[in-house]
Amino acid sequence: MTDASVRAADAAAPATATPTGVAAFRAYLAERFPVPVTLMLAVATATAAYAVAQAPGFATGHWPLLIDDTALGGVGLVFLLLFHLRVFDEHKDFAEDARTRPDRPVQRGLVTLAQLKVYGAIALALEIAIALAPGLAAGWWWALVIGYSVLMLFEFFAPRWLERHFGTYAISHSAIMSVVVLALVMRFAARSGVVPTPELIVLAVQALASTFSIDVLRKTWAQSSELDGVMTWSKQLGRPRAGVLGGALLALAGACAAWLGVRVGGGILWIGVVAGLTGACIVQIRAFVRAPTAKGEKGLQAVAGVHYLVVWTGIAVVAAIAHGVRFDVLGLTGG
Numbered sequence: 001m002t003d004a005s006v007r008a009a010d011a012a013a014p015a016t017a018t019p020t021g022v023a024a025f026r027a028y029l030a031e032r033f034p035v036p037v038t039l040m041l042a043v044a045t046a047t048a049a050y051a052v053a054q055a056p057g058f059a060t061g062h063w064p065l066l067i068d069d070t071a072l073g074g075v076g077l078v079f080l081l082l083f084h085l086r087v088f089d090e091h092k093d094f095a096e097d098a099r100t101r102p103d104r105p106v107q108r109g110l111v112t113l114a115q116l117k118v119y120g121a122i123a124l125a126l127e128i129a130i131a132l133a134p135g136l137a138a139g140w141w142w143a144l145v146i147g148y149s150v151l152m153l154f155e156f157f158a159p160r161w162l163e164r165h166f167g168t169y170a171i172s173h174s175a176i177m178s179v180v181v182l183a184l185v186m187r188f189a190a191r192s193g194v195v196p197t198p199e200l201i202v203l204a205v206q207a208l209a210s211t212f213s214i215d216v217l218r219k220t221w222a223q224s225s226e227l228d229g230v231m232t233w234s235k236q237l238g239r240p241r242a243g244v245l246g247g248a249l250l251a252l253a254g255a256c257a258a259w260l261g262v263r264v265g266g267g268i269l270w271i272g273v274v275a276g277l278t279g280a281c282i283v284q285i286r287a288f289v290r291a292p293t294a295k296g297e298k299g300l301q302a303v304a305g306v307h308y309l310v311v312w313t314g315i316a317v318v319a320a321i322a323h324g325v326r327f328d329v330l331g332l333t334g335g
Helices: 003-012 021-032 035-053 069-092 094-100 113-132 141-153 159-164 166-174 176-192 197-218 233-237 239-263 268-290 294-323
Strands: 065-068 325-329 332-334
Touching: 035 065, 035 069, 035 176, 035 197, 035 239, 035 294, 065 069, 065 294, 069 094, 069 113, 069 141, 069 176, 069 325, 113 141, 141 176, 159 166, 166 176, 166 197, 176 197, 197 239, 197 294, 233 239, 239 268, 239 294, 268 294
Parallel strands: 065 325
Antiparallel strands: 325 332
């Protein structure tokens, strides 16, 4: 079809009503903050951190994996954090997105920045309430996460410098998940009085590697998808090297998860699962590099997401299998 015929077809098509109010917000979430996927990421992150926090107890041989109100609160904290980060991004990237991606929900007027500011404030207020629920000793650690997110909002007060250093920008923004797992582990350690220092360090490395891998694979595109003014890893490094970087980050995250799984009770089967999954993901990355397509880009995003969900959730699963589970939620106990 010619451009003229496309415009004529668009003009002849029946107009569709633009959603407003709650419907508009739901449409925004569907495009920019898919709730089911984000909730799964929050569950995976919080349960892994909570399992790692209990590693010293597992070492005694008489400690089941405890799932309590604090653990559920951790899921809520991660979910709400990811939403308020999305709101922060909409504000700081508004001008650039208006120039390069005018079809995005905020840019086309589906929701406004003022509305998102209210939703973000509600999310932050809920985070503070949940963080402080177990007490100040456990809750103040979340202040580090909120503080780091504010630094991200202001681009660490060096936006022009970060704009010129694409890799440093990505690492600095991915590192917030290392701060998140620190805060989550310390929420439990504040009660138990024992900090699993080696495990916490490795979990922080895993958080950085996993989050960075998502950034790399999400921004490795086919040539036909590249946009003027939008930097991607495929532009920065070329697709082959971007693929190598993404695969290396998955391997690092997998190695950390394998070691942590063993520390909380896993064995050779867990190592095999992580190795097999990581290998399959790297094969998928190599396939895209050899034959990059727009459809293959979606596959890379799926690779990053599936790897994250499996290796993170798996840490808690192997702990539960090895030691059993005890529930203590809303005063109801079991297990």
